[in-house]
Amino acid sequence: MSKKRAVVLLSGGLDSATTLAIARTQGFDSYCLSFEYGQRHSAEVKFAKKVASHLGAQEFRVARIDIGAFGGSALTDMDIDVPVGPRATKTQADASQDEIPITYVPARNTIFLSYALGWAEVLGASDIFIGVNAVDYSGYPDCRPEFISAFESMANLATRVGIEGARITIRTPLIDLRKEEIITLGMSLGVDYSITVSCYQLDSKGISCGVCESCQIRKAGFDKAGTRDPTRYS
Amino acid sequence: MSKKRAVVLLSGGLDSATTLAIARTQGFDSYCLSFEYGQRHSAEVKFAKKVASHLGAQEFRVARIDIGAFGGSALTDMDIDVPVGPRATKTQADASQDEIPITYVPARNTIFLSYALGWAEVLGASDIFIGVNAVDYSGYPDCRPEFISAFESMANLATRVGIEGARITIRTPLIDLRKEEIITLGMSLGVDYSITVSCYQLDSKGISCGVCESCQIRKAGFDKAGTRDPTRYS
Numbered sequence: 062m063s064k065k066r067a068v069v070l071l072s073g074g075l076d077s078a079t080t081l082a083i084a085r086t087q088g089f090d091s092y093c094l095s096f097e098y099g100q101r102h103s104a105e106v107k108f109a110k111k112v113a114s115h116l117g118a119q120e121f122r123v124a125r126i127d128i129g130a131f132g133g134s135a136l137t138d139m140d141i142d143v144p145v146g147p148r149a150t151k152t153q154a155d156a157s158q159d160e161i162p163i164t165y166v167p168a169r170n171t172i173f174l175s176y177a178l179g180w181a182e183v184l185g186a187s188d189i190f191i192g193v194n195a196v197d198y199s200g201y202p203d204c205r206p207e208f209i210s211a212f213e214s215m216a217n218l219a220t221r222v223g224i225e226g227a228r229i230t231i232r233t234p235l236i237d238l239r240k241e242e243i244i245t246l247g248m249s250l251g252v253d254y255s256i257t258v259s260c261y262q263l264d265s266k267g268i269s270c271g272v273c274e275s276c277q278i279r280k281a282g283f284d285k286a287g288t289r290d291p292t293r294y295s
Numbered sequence: 296m297s298k299k300r301a302v303v304l305l306s307g308g309l310d311s312a313t314t315l316a317i318a319r320t321q322g323f324d325s326y327c328l329s330f331e332y333g334q335r336h337s338a339e340v341k342f343a344k345k346v347a348s349h350l351g352a353q354e355f356r357v358a359r360i361d362i363g364a365f366g367g368s369a370l371t372d373m374d375i376d377v378p379v380g381p382r383a384t385k386t387q388a389d390a391s392q393d394e395i396p397i398t399y400v401p402a403r404n405t406i407f408l409s410y411a412l413g414w415a416e417v418l419g420a421s422d423i424f425i426g427v428n429a430v431d432y433s434g435y436p437d438c439r440p441e442f443i444s445a446f447e448s449m450a451n452l453a454t455r456v457g458i459e460g461a462r463i464t465i466r467t468p469l470i471d472l473r474k475e476e477i478i479t480l481g482m483s484l485g486v487d488y489s490i491t492v493s494c495y496q497l498d499s500k501g502i503s504c505g506v507c508e509s510c511q512i513r514k515a516g517f518d519k520a521g522t523r524d525p526t527r528y529s
Contacts, residue, residue, distance in 0.1 A: 126360050168413030171453045175409040179402030208452040215445035219405045219437045 064090045066186035067232070068177045069118070071095050073108030075279060076192035076235055078257045079247035081116050083234045084190045086250055092184055093118045094177055097125045098169075104263050111256040124176055170203035174212055174231065181229060182220050189216075190232045196239050209233050240282030248288060255291035268295045298324045300420035301466070302411045303352070305329050307342030309513060310426035310469055312491045313481035315350050317468045318424045320484055326418055327352045328411055331359045332403075338497050345490040358410055404437035408446055408465065415463060416454045423450075424466045430473050443467050474516030482522060489525035502529045 067089035071077045084091045095109040106123055113121035170193065177189045193204040202208060213231040220229065235243050247254065259279040260269035269276050271294035283290035301323035305311045318325045329343040340357055347355035404427065411423045427438040436442060447465040454463065469477050481488065493513040494503035503510050505528035517524035 124360070126358070167416040168409055168453060171412060171449070172406070172409040175402055175406040178405060182401040203453045205452065208449070211445070211449035211452045215405070215442070215449045218439065218442040218445045219402060 064088065065188070066090045066092060066119075066181075066184050067188040067190055068092050068094055068181045068184065068186050069190040070173050070177055070192070071109045071113060071118075071121070072192075073105035073112060073257060074192070074259050075240075075247070075254060075257045075282075076194060076243060077109070078112045078116070078252050078254070079243050079250070080190050080192035080234060081112065081118065082247055082250040082252045084188075084232075085116055085118075089188060089190075091116075091118045091190075092180065092186065093121045094173075094180060095121070095123045096173060096176070097123055104265055104267050105258050108256055108258050108267065115253055115256060122180070126172065126176075168203070170201075170208070171212070174216075178216050178220060178229065187227060188230050188232055190234070192235050193233050194235050194238065194240075194243070196237065206233070206236055209236070239285075240278055241285035244282050244286040244288060248286075253291075258292070264295065268293050270295060298322065299422070300324045300326060300353075300415075300418050301422040301424055302415045302418065302420050303327050303424040304407050304411055304426070305343045305347060305352075305355070306426075307339035307346060307491060308426070308493050309474075309481070309488060309491045309516075310428060310477060311343075312346045312350070312486050312488070313477050313484070314424050314426035314468060315346065315352065316481055316484040316486045318422075318466075319350055319352075323422060323424075325350075325352045325424075326414065326420065327355045328407075328414060329355070329357045330407060330410070331357055338499055338501050339492050342490055342492045342501065349487055349490060356414075360406065360410075402437070404435075404442070405446070408450075412450050412454060412463065421461060422464050422466055424468070426469050427467050428469050428472065428474075428477070430471065440467070440470055443470070473519075474512055475519035478516050478520040478522060482520075487525075489527075492526070498529070502527050504529060 065088065067084050069077070069081045069084050069089075069091045071081060071093040072095065081091055081093065093109070093113040095106050097106055110121055170191070174189065174191065177191075180186070181189055191209075193209065195205055209231050213229065216229045216231065238246070244254070258267060258269060259275045260271075261273040261275045262270050264270075269292050271280070276292075276294070279292065280290055299322065301318050303311070303315045303318050303323075303325045305315060305327040306329065315325055315327065327343070327347040329340050331340055343357075344355055404425070408423065408425065411425075414420070415423055425443075427443065429439055443465050447463065450463045450465065472480070478488070492501060492503060493509045494505075495507040495509045496504050498504075503526050505514070510526075510528070513526065514524055
């Protein structure tokens with residue numbers, strides 16, 4: 062019998078690497094999808110490729126997309142500064158009261174999941190894995206469980222798969238984990254975090270700034286997990 | 296007071312041109328979005344641009360995307376032949392019993408609407424117009440009203456807009472119209488159908504084949520509307 066297939070969204074970051082390790086542990090042949098979308102830290106795609114190979118993915122593809130053309134985010138718009146320094150970690154409950162950060166890319170996870178859905182349909186994959194997290198949530202609306210659930214409902218109406226009786230399941234194994242729990246879990250599954258990156262302003266050599274919000278969350282996570290942080294900081 | 300804004304998905308075809316005319320008639324400043332996605336008939340984007348200008352759109356953008364990389368459709372995969380000849384027109388009720396045609400592009404409308412959502416968020420647009428149709432429905436799962444409704448629910452959880460209290464509405468003014476009704480409506484709104492194209496295998500000069508399914512539906516529509524078909528057929 063052929064193995065079950067999953068599309069796994071892979072960014073080169075810590076969360077998506079752990080998510081891929083979980084998909085592999087659950088027995089999925091994993092088809093990894095990364096994006097180049099005009100982000101400042103496009104070097105992350107090279108890390109994603111290393112991670113896919115390291116964790117035994119079936120296939121790794123990069124889709125080049127035009128999100129950046131719309132502007133409106135510090136991650137794609139060179140006219141907006143990336144915020145620097147630590148931020149209070151938010152819970153989902155805080156979200157509606159808080160400002161959404163300027164690093165938010167409009168409809169990013171919706172677009173990523175839509176591509177994953179298209180590839181899943183072609184592959185006959187039943188599952189899509191995405192490493193979103195509602196704890197270290199940072200105020201992004203498209204990381205919330207209710208968004209994921211609505212996307213899954215829509216996906217099962219959008220596709221041939223949905224009509225023909227099979228179902229697509231969107232899996233978010235990290236959604237309730239704190240960063241240190243993600244790291245501890247990943248270590249137990251053999252993830253090599255030295256080939257992952259989290260920095261919002263990664264340089265072309267793959268060196269992290271150490272000061273942006275994302276670097277701060279990553280550092281604190283390794284700290285709380287009581288594990289050495291293998292990241293190369295400038 | 297500034298006018299309300301809408302993102303209008305524009306393909307260069309008859310349906311989306313009519314949809315744009317409706318959005319303009321309803322008083323929307325219209326931001327038109329087309330896609331280059333490795334489709335056979337990429338010349339259609341040039342027609343989309345003409346239509347946007349003809350109907351007084353505020354802006355016209357083309358997003359270049361990688362759907363074609365996944366393969367699996369006769370519209371993007373050069374190894375699969377486009378079916379030629381008339382097909383029985385299907386109603387929505389038939390859909391689940393019928394085979395989905397080989398011209399179906401996996402998750403296409405999901406991806407298109409996701410991009411539209413991203414741009415809508417940046418623009419502060421409240422509405423997205425898409426010219427889907429459930430009558431001349433051709434068996435595409437992502438043209439059904441229940442798909443559109445699920446997408447709208449998801450969109451309002453996906454975005455900053457959704458969190459901050461405003462709502463995104465997905466408008467499908469053609470969904471219940473027969474092709475001849477669409478044409479009659481468009482003519483009454485001043486749409487010049489000679490600058491629209493429907494052919495699945497449009498040549499590089501913008502000449503339609505006249506024999507593919509889409510040309511057949513178009514021809515029959517003009518026929519039933521009792522109007523001259525201004526399309527250039529080979």
